[in-house]
Amino acid sequence: MAHKFVSVIAVLALAFLFFPVSQLMADDASPDEVIVRFSPADECGKMILDEINRAEKSIELAMYYFTSRTLSRALISAVKRGVKVRAFLDGESAREYYSKATFLKKNGALVKLENGKGLMHNKFCIIDDTLVITGSYNWTTSADLRNDENVIFITSIDAVKTYRIQFEKYWQGNYPDEAYYINKNTLEKAGVR
Numbered sequence: 001m002a003h004k005f006v007s008v009i010a011v012l013a014l015a016f017l018f019f020p021v022s023q024l025m026a027d028d029a030s031p032d033e034v035i036v037r038f039s040p041a042d043e044c045g046k047m048i049l050d051e052i053n054r055a056e057k058s059i060e061l062a063m064y065y066f067t068s069r070t071l072s073r074a075l076i077s078a079v080k081r082g083v084k085v086r087a088f089l090d091g092e093s094a095r096e097y098y099s100k101a102t103f104l105k106k107n108g109a110l111v112k113l114e115n116g117k118g119l120m121h122n123k124f125c126i127i128d129d130t131l132v133i134t135g136s137y138n139w140t141t142s143a144d145l146r147n148d149e150n151v152i153f154i155t156s157i158d159a160v161k162t163y164r165i166q167f168e169k170y171w172q173g174n175y176p177d178e179a180y181y182i183n184k185n186t187l188e189k190a191g192v193r
Helices: 002-018 021-026 044-054 069-080 101-106 141-145 157-172
Strands: 034-039 058-063 084-090 110-114 123-127 131-135 149-154 180-183 188-190
Touching: 034 044, 034 141, 044 069, 044 123, 044 131, 044 141, 044 149, 058 069, 058 157, 069 084, 069 101, 084 101, 084 157, 101 110, 110 157, 123 157, 131 157
Parallel strands: 058 084, 084 110
Antiparallel strands: 034 149, 058 123, 123 131, 131 149, 180 188
């Protein structure tokens, strides 16, 4: 009996690992699905790639460090099939040698760089206003093969709206760049500018 239970769990685990998030959602899944994966053990890069390849209308990306050749090529393939791709990247990281900022811009993606006082340390992507991909995972080979990272796939409409609002603030240049503590003991902030 225990052997059958372990076999069922193993099959379910493999199903979640290899079926794309959008495919899971196409079946009888909840509209507020959250799927969490960890690298290097899980197929995080492949799952992100699959979602980019399925995009039909739009991809908005806010990323600190973006050096993945495969994911950048997938974004350009999306542009070529009529998907609007916008990338908001950390300005300092985007100037590094392996950054894909220039490649994306030269190949039709819309790219803006953040050059504020701190880092633009977000790592999120909105696909077709139905899926948010977020977590600690930068879009790099190191994140996929070496680093201990997490990737979270979220289909909650409320989460998508929240990330969309934040992305638009970045894109329009209308976001707080710095704050200070009123009280360091309570971590209450003020002076957000």
